[in-house]
Amino acid sequence: MVKKNCCVFISGKGSNLLALIHSxxxxxxxxxxxxxxxxxxxxxGILLAKKxxxxxxxxxxxxxxxxxxxxxELKKNKISIICxxxxxxxxxxxxxxxxxxxxxNIHPSLLPKYKGLNTFSRVLRSKDKxxxxxxxxxxxxxxxxxxxxxxxxxxxxxxxxxxxKIKVQKKEHRAFSEAIFRIYN
Numbered sequence: 001m002v003k004k005n006c007c008v009f010i011s012g013k014g015s016n017l018l019a020l021i022h023s024x025x026x027x028x029x030x031x032x033x034x035x036x037x038x039x040x041x042x043x044x045g046i047l048l049a050k051k052x053x054x055x056x057x058x059x060x061x062x063x064x065x066x067x068x069x070x071x072x073e074l075k076k077n078k079i080s081i082i083c084x085x086x087x088x089x090x091x092x093x094x095x096x097x098x099x100x101x102x103x104x105n106i107h108p109s110l111l112p113k114y115k116g117l118n119t120f121s122r123v124l125r126s127k128d129k130x131x132x133x134x135x136x137x138x139x140x141x142x143x144x145x146x147x148x149x150x151x152x153x154x155x156x157x158x159x160x161x162x163x164x165k166i167k168v169q170k171k172e173h174r175a176f177s178e179a180i181f182r183i184y185n
Contacts, residue, residue, distance in 0.1 A: 004080035009087035014045020016085035019173035030184035103138040115143035135179035
C-alpha cells in the first residue's frame, strides 16, 4: 500500500494528533504523517512530534513561518491531506484555495450545531440530550464544510464541561482515523 503524505496542524496538547500517529503506524492505514505545523511554540503536541521523530514547524503571529513558507513546506513534503487537530486559527482563502478538498477538521459538536468555540458550555446551557463530534472538510466558512462522519455521545444530568469534553474526545480519537479510511477506501 502506498500511503498518502499527511500534515497535522495543532495548537494544543495533541490528543487527536497522538491518535492519528498511532493509527498511521498501522500497515493498512492510508496516511503517513510527514510534518506537523503548530501555531504556538508552547503546544504540548510538539513533544509528541519529537517523541515520534516527526518534523515540526512553528507558525505564530510573529510569523516564524508565514503562510507562503507553510505552503512551500507542504509542497516540499508532497502533502496530500491536511488534518486540523485542535488547530485554533482560521486559514486564509488563499491557503484554502491551494489545498481545496484536501483539508479536514475535527470539531467537538454535531455540526451544524455549535460551530466555533465554547461548544461544551453551549451544549450544556441548551440542555441537549446528546452531542458528539464531526469530521468535515474545511471550506471558507467556519465549521461549514461537507461532513465526512459524526460520532454521538449521550449527556448525563451529572455531566459538566470537563466530563463532557472527555466523552467527546474519546469519540474524536476514533472518528478522525475512521474518516481518513472513508476518504481513501
